[in-house]
């Protein structure tokens with residue numbers, strides 16, 4: 058749960074309240090919504106590191122690929138747990 | 145096509161090793177804090193490549209490993225309540241409590257849901273007003289922003305059926321506890337890159353100075369780790385004890401200030417019990433009084449019964465997490481204790497030192513014996 062997941066920020070959804078600011082990311086063919094509450098400088102097209110659903114830093118594309126490869130190889134992607142369906 | 149970054153280039157690795165060999169003149173013991181780094185060091189065979197003078201020991205930086213059994217017990221007790229949906233990160237569910245893990249609780253009718261983010265749990269609470277949704281908020285500084293934001297969002301939405309069961313721990317107080325232990329023989333630390341993404345480097349300066357110990361914030365790739373080790377050994381050999389940032393391509397000096405502000409808003413620093421280590425003063429977070437209605441412990445007053453002691457099973461996790469012993473020195477390692485049937489937490493998560501060594505020794509046996 059400690060390692061950030063690298064992803065590309067596709068779009069930003071503006072919210073009325075900064076704590077609810079979100080964006081769509083894609084990584085390894087999966088896309089999901091993450092919080093941008095703590096990364097106001099991120100722009101669509103940027104690569105970001107996401108921790109537990111929160112984007113925390115902007116990184117280079119190369120770094121994103123490096124981290125992604127690392128996670129994939131070490132089996133961390135499964136461990137980070139893509140969410141289960143129901144209650 | 146496989147992407148091979150410069151951070152695992154064999155020629156660069158070799159060059160760094162040669163440089164390390166050239167400067168090292170005496171034995172040094174280094175500790176990497178982060179379980180992700182432990183995993184990478186073991187998996188990439190870096191421990192075997194190092195000059196004999198340089199020993200790496202593995203620190204307490206695996207949140208799964210240090211969450212006390214008593215907190216698992218609380219989570220289990222809450223999950224068994226009829227109205228509760230207990231949400232957790234996936235890697236916590238197999239960790240043994242004093243009597244059972246969350247997974248066992250689920251098989252006995254407990255309501256457990258694995259989520260990727262605490263914000264998913266907030267959403268669940270919103271969609272199911274008839275349920276009490278509790279998020280098991282564990283982890284180091286990396287998960288604290290998400291857990292704090294979940295509380296803020298729930299507060300702003302006026303949710304009354306969401307709370308967090310907090311077992312948050314912090315890296316610098318653990319380093320200090322290790323350094324002030326009278327058996328300590330750690331000469332330098334590799335700092336956890338992703339923790340510093342959030343908190344920055346500020347907290348390490350006082351530590352480096354007070355204990356005369358180099359701290360090198362380091363990434364996860366083989367080249368990162370070797371470079372981190374080289375920087376630390378160079379400091380030791382030249383009598384310096386400074387904070388250096390090997391991972392500057394991701395970690396900024398001041399960290400993520402917006403995240404720090406959100407954490408400060410919701411949490412305050414408090415004493416915490418670490419599994420296998422014991423109580424460390426001012427080493428974690430608890431929910432501030434102002435947000436107490438979102439604190440599951442306040443809300444449900446659930447108290448754990450028997451406190452589990454690691455010695456009951458002969459698990460030596462405490463000594464491993466403090467860098468005093470290696471997994472192979474545990475009599476249960478690979479025998480009574482395997483990732484499938486873990487006796488202690490360091491065997492559960494791939495970030496745990498015991499699991500990392502177990503997987504690696506398996507891989508070695510396969511390559512060593514062709515039959």
Ligand code: SF4
Pocket residue numbers: 458459460461464471474475476477478481482486487488489490491498
């Ligand atoms: S091998 Fe198992 S029993 Fe031994 S220290 Fe590691 S987790 Fe504990």
